[in-house]
Amino acid sequence: MINIFEVNETNKMIEEQNLDVRTITLGISLLDCVSDDLDTLCDNIYNKITTVAKDLVSTGKAIELEFGIPIVNKRISVTPIALVGARAAKCPEDFVKIAEALDRAAKKVGVNFLGGYSALVSKGMTPADKALIKSIPQALATTDLVCSSVNVGSTKCGIDMDAVRLMGRIIKETSEKSDIGPAKLVVFCNAPDDNPFMAGAFHGVTEGDAVINVGVSGPGVVKRAVAGTKGQGFEQLCETIKKTAFKVTRVGQLVAKEASTRLNIPFGIVDLSLAPTPAVGDSVADILCEMGLEYAGAPGTTAALALLNDQVKKGGVMASSYVGGLSGAFIPVSEDQGMIDAASAGALTIEKLEAMTCVCSVGLDMIAIPGDTSEFTIAGIIADEMAIGMVNQKTTAVRLCPAKGKKVGDTVEYGGLLGHAPVMAVNGFSCEEFISRKGRIPAPIHSFKN
Amino acid sequence: MKKTIITVVGKDTVGIIAKVCTYLANNRINILDISQTIVNGYFNMMMVADMNESSKPFNDVASELAQIGEEIGVVIHCQREEIFESMHRI
Numbered sequence: 168m169i170n171i172f173e174v175n176e177t178n179k180m181i182e183e184q185n186l187d188v189r190t191i192t193l194g195i196s197l198l199d200c201v202s203d204d205l206d207t208l209c210d211n212i213y214n215k216i217t218t219v220a221k222d223l224v225s226t227g228k229a230i231e232l233e234f235g236i237p238i239v240n241k242r243i244s245v246t247p248i249a250l251v252g253a254r255a256a257k258c259p260e261d262f263v264k265i266a267e268a269l270d271r272a273a274k275k276v277g278v279n280f281l282g283g284y285s286a287l288v289s290k291g292m293t294p295a296d297k298a299l300i301k302s303i304p305q306a307l308a309t310t311d312l313v314c315s316s317v318n319v320g321s322t323k324c325g326i327d328m329d330a331v332r333l334m335g336r337i338i339k340e341t342s343e344k345s346d347i348g349p350a351k352l353v354v355f356c357n358a359p360d361d362n363p364f365m366a367g368a369f370h371g372v373t374e375g376d377a378v379i380n381v382g383v384s385g386p387g388v389v390k391r392a393v394a395g396t397k398g399q400g401f402e403q404l405c406e407t408i409k410k411t412a413f414k415v416t417r418v419g420q421l422v423a424k425e426a427s428t429r430l431n432i433p434f435g436i437v438d439l440s441l442a443p444t445p446a447v448g449d450s451v452a453d454i455l456c457e458m459g460l461e462y463a464g465a466p467g468t469t470a471a472l473a474l475l476n477d478q479v480k481k482g483g484v485m486a487s488s489y490v491g492g493l494s495g496a497f498i499p500v501s502e503d504q505g506m507i508d509a510a511s512a513g514a515l516t517i518e519k520l521e522a523m524t525c526v527c528s529v530g531l532d533m534i535a536i537p538g539d540t541s542e543f544t545i546a547g548i549i550a551d552e553m554a555i556g557m558v559n560q561k562t563t564a565v566r567l568c569p570a571k572g573k574k575v576g577d578t579v580e581y582g583g584l585l586g587h588a589p590v591m592a593v594n595g596f597s598c599e600e601f602i603s604r605k606g607r608i609p610a611p612i613h614s615f616k617n
Numbered sequence: 618m619k620k621t622i623i624t625v626v627g628k629d630t631v632g633i634i635a636k637v638c639t640y641l642a643n644n645r646i647n648i649l650d651i652s653q654t655i656v657n658g659y660f661n662m663m664m665v666a667d668m669n670e671s672s673k674p675f676n677d678v679a680s681e682l683a684q685i686g687e688e689i690g691v692v693i694h695c696q697r698e699e700i701f702e703s704m705h706r707i
Contacts, residue, residue, distance in 0.1 A: 169622065169698065174663050175624075233676075414705075418704055420703065421700060
């Protein structure tokens with residue numbers, strides 16, 4: 168039988184080390200909502216979401232109470248809207264109407280965010296894809312809960328540079344229409360179909376009608392465990408992280424199965440991610456510091472992060488029957504107090520963050536950049552990050568937030584889980600001529616990997 | 618049988634166990650096991666309970682126990698056993 172020390176250990180993780188389940192995300196297919204008529208489509212979407220997800224929030228809350236574990240977010244992901252709206256929506260304004268229907272549905276069922284205002288364009292854009300992408304600035308400005316993502320590249324197809332160039336402009340326009348808008352927009356390479364985390368969640372076409380995906384968290388728990396290995400070797404460090412990740416993931420698995428049973432919706436995956444929040448002690452950067460770095464960004468950071476990411480996966484994989492999504496350590500800047508401190512102290516630059524994204528999920532995340540950064544420079548940063556994902560067969564993403572009217576060193580406040588961020592310097596040399604070339608970067612060779 | 622773990626943590630004082638047990642008895646909740654330690658003057662107790670005979674919903678029991686805890690200056694949590702089982706047993 169469970170003993171008092173085990174019970175105390177679990178409860179300490181929850182009460183003192185911010186252990187939580189970061190999100191229960193209900194994926195819903197909207198393919199059966201398709202219609203010729205825009206109003207009918209919007210009604211179908213609203214009705215399906217509010218029917219399938221009607222008990223999501225109350226079920227999440229009941230599980231929280233019974234197990235005593237906070238479930239921070241209850242969210243919804245839907246089929247990429249560029250596919251669902253391709254028939255009915257003829258222009259960007261039509262797509263905005265769909266976004267508004269999604270927002271109304273999300274508010275009705277009481278979720279924090281709804282993801283899937285998305286287009287998958289790794290090889291080319293249909294007219295609907297283009298219209299959806301062009302509607303993103305307006306859609307994110309007029310809705311509160313809708314999140315958008317665009318997949319512009321993959322290892323199999325290469326990178327659609329026309330889409331990259333367009334996204335540089337769209338991110339800029341989004342930031343001009345709303346301060347918070349860019350925080351709800353992600354550009355992906357190799358986007359997974361079952362990611363439960365926002366802003367990049369969507370319900371892929373390979374998925375069933377509805378599915379429960381769960382994202383775990385627990386940087387604070389890992390940090391506390393790592394603190395106990397001071398002065399010890401890498402073997403002990405790795406074992407400690409692995410064991411801790413196992414325990415954290417088991418809670419996620421339990422919550423996922425429980426939610427699946429109660430909602431009568433199949434369990435999809437557990438996403439083994441260390442997802443930080445701006446709360447003190449809930450930081451991935453702090454784990455790196457606990458390993459022995461003065462700040463995240465110091466030499467050794469990429470190695471420490473690679474180790475952390477790998478051990479989290481090794482511990483987590485055994486704890487869950489199905490693992491998926493992004494699964495790894497997240498390194499957003501604004502959502503992690505340790506990263507904010509490192510950036511403010513000058514220890515962390517965008518170039519170092521780019522290197523770090525080679526060894527962890529997911530990418531350049533929640534980084535505030537000067538408002539006067541050109542759309543070509545933003546597209547250049549996206550292209551670099553997509554290339555890392557394409558060549559290394561991993562998911563990478565970019566969520567940059569140009570801060571209107573702000574300069575390097577200023578601070579931008581996003582609020583809540585999105586936190587706040589110091590505006591970081593961007594390399595000012597031009598890439599306009601490169602980015603202006605039309606077409607695609609071909610898929611990389613998959614052999615001769617020396 | 619779904620088991621419930623009740624934990625009581627706080628400054629040691631007279632009658633903590635009595636209060637909690639009286640509440641459980643009044644609500645037909647059977648105590649299967651009790652263990653207790655005192656660390657640095659802090660009272661630390663865990664009970665394994667069976668709520669199957671109780672007519673009260675889990676949430677009400679949890680909030681009423683938390684309320685009793687507030688009255689006597691301790692923190693009382695009431696959680697389903699599975700969270701501990703899944704974390705500490707393979």
